[in-house]
Every structure is written in C-alpha cells, then in structure tokens.
Amino acid sequence: MLELRDLSKKYGGKFALKRLNLNVPPGQLCILLGPNGAGKSTLLRILCTLTRPSGGDALISNHSVIEEPTDVRRSIGAVLHEMLLYEDLTAAENLRFYSRLYGVPSEEKRIDDMLARLNLLHRKNDRVGDFSRGMKQRMSIARALISSPKVLLLDEPFTGLDVKSKDQVSSMLTEAVTGGATILMTAHDPDMAHDLGHRLLVLVDGKLQYDRQKTSVSKTDFVSEYKRMAGAAP
Amino acid sequence: MMREAMAVAWKDFRLELRTRERLSSMIIFSLMVMVSFRFAFSFFAVHADDPARSSALVPPILWIAFFFAGMLGLAPAFSKETDAGTLNGLLLAPADRFAIYLGKLFSSLVFIFAVSLSSIFFFAIFFNYDYAGQWAGVIGVTLLGTLAYASIGVTVSALSSTAKTRDVLLPLLLITVTLFTVVVPSINATSNILTNDYDAAMTHVRYVIAFTLISFVLSYFLFDEVLED
Numbered sequence: 001m002l003e004l005r006d007l008s009k010k011y012g013g014k015f016a017l018k019r020l021n022l023n024v025p026p027g028q029l030c031i032l033l034g035p036n037g038a039g040k041s042t043l044l045r046i047l048c049t050l051t052r053p054s055g056g057d058a059l060i061s062n063h064s065v066i067e068e069p070t071d072v073r074r075s076i077g078a079v080l081h082e083m084l085l086y087e088d089l090t091a092a093e094n095l096r097f098y099s100r101l102y103g104v105p106s107e108e109k110r111i112d113d114m115l116a117r118l119n120l121l122h123r124k125n126d127r128v129g130d131f132s133r134g135m136k137q138r139m140s141i142a143r144a145l146i147s148s149p150k151v152l153l154l155d156e157p158f159t160g161l162d163v164k165s166k167d168q169v170s171s172m173l174t175e176a177v178t179g180g181a182t183i184l185m186t187a188h189d190p191d192m193a194h195d196l197g198h199r200l201l202v203l204v205d206g207k208l209q210y211d212r213q214k215t216s217v218s219k220t221d222f223v224s225e226y227k228r229m230a231g232a233a234p
Numbered sequence: 235m236m237r238e239a240m241a242v243a244w245k246d247f248r249l250e251l252r253t254r255e256r257l258s259s260m261i262i263f264s265l266m267v268m269v270s271f272r273f274a275f276s277f278f279a280v281h282a283d284d285p286a287r288s289s290a291l292v293p294p295i296l297w298i299a300f301f302f303a304g305m306l307g308l309a310p311a312f313s314k315e316t317d318a319g320t321l322n323g324l325l326l327a328p329a330d331r332f333a334i335y336l337g338k339l340f341s342s343l344v345f346i347f348a349v350s351l352s353s354i355f356f357f358a359i360f361f362n363y364d365y366a367g368q369w370a371g372v373i374g375v376t377l378l379g380t381l382a383y384a385s386i387g388v389t390v391s392a393l394s395s396t397a398k399t400r401d402v403l404l405p406l407l408l409i410t411v412t413l414f415t416v417v418v419p420s421i422n423a424t425s426n427i428l429t430n431d432y433d434a435a436m437t438h439v440r441y442v443i444a445f446t447l448i449s450f451v452l453s454y455f456l457f458d459e460v461l462e463d
Binding site for chain 1: 238240242244245248250264318320321322323324325326329330458462
C-alpha cells in the first residue's frame, strides 16, 4: 500500500507539492495525470527516496520514506525518465546486475522470464546501446519488475512504445495488480488513463485536484474535465 | 552489504572489460610520465650515469604517476554514472549507500593499483632500476597508499560528480585532502624502504593507515549525504 500524509515539497520558496494526502490500497492501479510542471515527477522521486520531502511523510508498505528509506526501496520498482541502463552491458548483464543488487533468487530464470515476456529474449546478449528507444523502455520496465516489487512507481512508462509493446506492458501491469501489487503511474493521456487505471488522480500546481474511481466517471466526462483542469493550470 | 558492493564492483569490471576506457587512459598517462622524466633526466644530465640510483628521486616520480593516473581512474567512478543517468539506479537499490561506496572503492582500487604496478615496472625499465632489491616493500607501500588515496577519492568523486565545475573540483579537492595525508607520507615511506630504514618507514606507514581508517569512518557517515539530491 501507499500513503501520503500532508506531503509537501518546496524548491526555494516555491511549493512543488502542497500537503498531499492519499491512500492507495494493495491491488489498485492509480494513474496520476497533470500538466507539465504539476509535480508528478517530484512526487515519484520522493516516493522512490531519491528526494526528501520538505514536510509531511509518505509510507510505502508501512515504511516511511524519511525514516526507513532502505525498507521502502526494498518494496518498490521504479521506471523514471532516465532508463537506468548501462549501454555498454548486454540486456542480460543489465538485469543480472540489478538482480544481484536486489538479491533476486534464481536470477537467470527470472531474467529469461522477464526478457521473454517483454519480447526481448532474442536480444538477450546484445548491448543495450544498440537497442531502439522502445526496446530500451521495455528493458527499463523489465529492470523495475525484476525484483517482483509490491509497489510500482512508473513515470510515463509508455513513452516510446509501439502499440504491441504498450499492450504487452499493460497486460504485465494488470497481472501485477491482480497479484496484489500497488501501482502509481504518471501519464499525459486521459483516454489511456481511463482505459487502464482503477483510480484517476489529477495533480495541478502541486495540489491534488481530482481523485475518483474510474467506475464513478465516464471516459468522456473525465477527458473533458481533465482538459479543463489542465488548461486552467498557470 | 557485501553482496551489493560486489555487484557494483562486478558491473564496473564488466564495463571496463567492454570499453577499456579507464585503464587505457590511466596506463597511457603513467607511461607518458615515465617517458617525460626519462627524457628530462637525459636532457639535463641528471644522474646521467645512473639516473634513478638516488633513492630520493624514485618515490616522487612514482607518486606523480600514481596520483594523476589515479585521478583519471577516480573521476569516472561517479561522473560516468551521472552522465549516463544510471546513478539513480544505484541509489534505488535496497542497500545501505555505504555498499555503493565499498563497491566503487573496490573497483577503483583494483584499477589504480594495477596501473601503479605497471608504473613501477615502467620505471624499472626506463631507468634500469631494480629498487635496491626492495620490490615487495615498494609494492606493499604502494598498495597501502593507493588504498588510502582511493578511500577518500571515491567520496570526493561522488561529491564532485554532479558539480558543473567537477573537472576542476575533483583535482583541487584530491590535492588538498591527500597531498600531506597520503602522498607525502607514502613518498617518505618508499624512500625509507629504499634506504633500508624500516623504523622510519613504519612511522609513515602508520600515518597512512590512520588516515585510511579516518577516511572509512568519514565516508561511512557522510556518503549518504554526499549522494543526496
């Protein structure tokens, strides 16, 4: 599970996030939308323990990002804007390295499984530097999922993916959620958000402006409301 | 902690095996130092008959090579991770940040010590010098000195990796921190060994060991802060 308690982040004198409160139970896929500069990536970086909050706290699997960052990191898998991949290592070597960092048991079997599911097994021994943008993005997702994390934090994971790859990744995320994982994912496309997510959140100017279950709002209403909120952002 | 540290070191060795960027630049630099001194000595007729026979000249020349070649090895330890956007991958690992330090220390130490060893052999060849039969002592002091140098160098490399002025900051910090704590005592210890004055050598060796321990303790407590966003 994932919980925000009056979470704030200030850069200089300006709030990037203002007293956010949120509770995401296990098995829920939350999609966080918002215009550029709304604070989505900052929120994900705080949840990943890469940035310290200025106020409040966030709990992941009941561990505080401030007090127990190592326990938090053990629970999460993250896809950030950076791929976090070594271009001079092969696909297998990259995943082997991260498996060792996370102490993944039966690492070779797990690596083959992840690569097969993301349609990259045939490129297992090729340098990641030779991969296309979409293949690197799939590798980045494989890296995040390699430790079977309880909480997935995904910053625009569909960037650069073709339709087939998007479907593969979507089905992997759905499978993870069915298995009890919690997912918080940022996105820009409200249509896709409504199709994939269980819960829809909109962050504007550092404040959570919208929080509804998908079942309580039609796609058309959500898209028009999101456009209104995003368009009204400064 | 050791599992994560070894994973980081394994990854660095693997990358180096594939690219050969760090070791090749370090070895070429160390070779250039030896060639330059050899020509300078010949040109100015310094100890023309047996140029490196003076035990006072050998250690400083060696440590000039160790120090600057080591700097070439330490700089990419974190700057390459920062430039490639992979540093966050290390920071996301469920391990104490000190494990990252230990992994980087181990890989950097192996690179720097390997190049230092090659410098010792280059020196022997270019100056036709046999270290007065004290090979083991010279190599032992070199290992200790490079450990001390790398122990603080890895932290300095992490500290400077995100700075815009890192190309200036890293050498400046390394010279400031290690000149009188590692380099000068190591030069003195090597000189003493070459003149068979082991008691005096041990005084300097103890000084370097003390600095290494302080460096470990400082890095243990500060490394998390150094890597903080």
